[in-house]
Amino acid sequence: MGKLLFLYKFLSSPRSIGSVTPSSRFLARAMIKPIDFANAKAIAELGAGTGIFTEYLRKNKRNDCKL
Numbered sequence: 001m002g003k004l005l006f007l008y009k010f011l012s013s014p015r016s017i018g019s020v021t022p023s024s025r026f027l028a029r030a031m032i033k034p035i036d037f038a039n040a041k042a043i044a045e046l047g048a049g050t051g052i053f054t055e056y057l058r059k060n061k062r063n064d065c066k067l
Helices: 004-010 025-032 052-060
Strands: none
Touching: 025 052
């Protein structure tokens, strides 16, 4: 149902929604793959979304890394 709601929101306001579907977990994993989590002291995530990127960043960052 989430994908249908996302599509509905896009169709009702295409100028304010940047995508027709939410980002997948596969995309999130691919996007964070190049991050050097062992040496990252801070990670800035920009933009609103469904939270899939935040979830993967939190799982992979060190405890002392600020997100």
